[in-house]
Amino acid sequence: MTTDELIAVLRLQNIPNIGDVTAKKLISHCGSPTAVFSDTLKNLLKIDGIGTLTIKGLHDAEHLEAAEKEVQYILDHEIAYTYFTDNEYPRYLKHCIDSPLILFKKGNIDLEERKIISIVGTRNITSYGMAFCEQLIEDLAPLDPIIVSGFAYGVDICAQKTALKHGLQTIGCLAHGLNQMYPKVHAMYVYEVQKNGGFMTEFWSSSNPDRENFLKRNRIIAGMSEATVVVESAEKGGSLVTADIANSYDREVFAVPGRAQDKYSSGCNNLIKQQKAHMITSAADLIYLLDWELDQKETKVIQQQLFVELDNIEKTIYTYLQKEGKQLLDTIALDCQLPIFKVSSTLLNMEMKGIVRPLPGKLFEVV
Incomplete structure (x- = not known):
């Protein structure tokens, strides 16, 4: 982004009646942030939802001066920024209609293909x-x-x-x-x-x-x-x-x-x-x-963390269900050689911990 474009973006940000949604509409119609300020008011008023109140003050000197001052600060302090159409702009935020026109950032941020x-x-x-x-x-x-x-x-x-x-x-x-x-x-x-x-x-x-x-x-x-x-x-x-x-x-x-x-x-x-x-x-x-997938190494680590919180019977049932998939209450009790009343109460405790979930027909499976 050129300095002139950055100034234009900040000018739009600084105008009271132009929010992020309206600013994006203006930029989309005109082709660029700078083009918004070179277009005629007559043409801008043809845009759906844009009225005279919205673009009042578009060419006021105070907004230009404020934007130029802020750009100078950005350049002097080497502030990084990302525009809403840039590849490095947060990908989830990009889908939000009212996301900011521009984000200023500091640090070592890497959002690429990350949970x-x-x-x-x-x-x-x-x-x-x-x-x-x-x-x-x-x-x-x-x-x-x-x-x-x-x-x-x-x-x-x-x-x-x-x-x-x-x-x-x-x-x-x-x-x-x-x-x-x-x-x-x-x-x-x-x-x-x-x-x-x-x-x-x-x-x-x-x-x-x-x-x-x-x-x-x-x-x-x-x-x-x-x-x-x-x-x-x-x-x-x-x-x-x-x-x-x-x-x-x-x-x-x-x-x-x-x-x-x-x-x-x-x-x-x-x-x-x-x-x-x-x-x-x-x-x-x-x-x-969220349907987050785990590889074998990740699964093993999470199992280890989980097992610290489980008693021996819970570990037995968890390991069994993980291996066999969804099973009936009676089958779990039979195969794990445990009384049904004990399996029933243990499954309830495990459900409260978010480890297993019940299914129709008295079936249970690991979450």
Whole structure:
């Protein structure tokens, strides 16, 4: 992208009544960002959905001056960026109608042919939420997914620190420019994140972490990924907005269930109750629903991790079902030489752990 084109893109970003959807419409009609500013108003008004209010201020000097100033900052600080038609633009986000025209980035981000999930939740993470988040990422680590979050307090930083611990790439989507870091206390993690992942934002260097920016940022978190996992949330919260956006993009949403009386499980429980999210109790749920394939080595590692959590009877049944495929309750009891009542209660426990699932006709199979 030339400097003139970059200036034109930022000019469009800076005009109040022109959002990402309208800007893309203008660019598509005119052929390029610079062409939008050389076309006549008469021709622009012929575009479906474009009115005089929309393009009011298109040629105001203040937008050009602001764009030129920001481009100078980008050049002076060697800020990397990707335009929405570029090959390196996040492929899942590219399919979202309201995705940003341009993303600024910092670090060593490699999105090519990678599994990507977003993990979000309350800033007031509990020990339950932290334990689940850490275990989920540990169990997913053999698949080498990219972990996307918002680099905020609570679930966000827990997910990103755990990703780094297991050598996974992690991306923080920011609600401000790359010239600052919010919250400041997380500055200690910036170097490690940039070394194995990085940061992305649509916001200029002049943008502060204002509340509306966080809500706007959430669509990037939801759009970048194959799925969004909500670990913990109160009845209202930004992570629920992210979940709603992910649903609008037709992406899978997962929510971690909690006790009915727990404040920071109420949001997740409601998502599940309202069928806006799949219940997730282990990494196996996500792997199955996203149809992520494992090679032999990955399967072995996950089995080893899984077996640490199983008692001897559960291990026997799991190994049997994995070898034989779906089987009747009576057949499992007979072949494993276990009492039916014991197999029945064990299968229920394994179902709650997300390891097996029941099928019609009293059949069971490994997830």
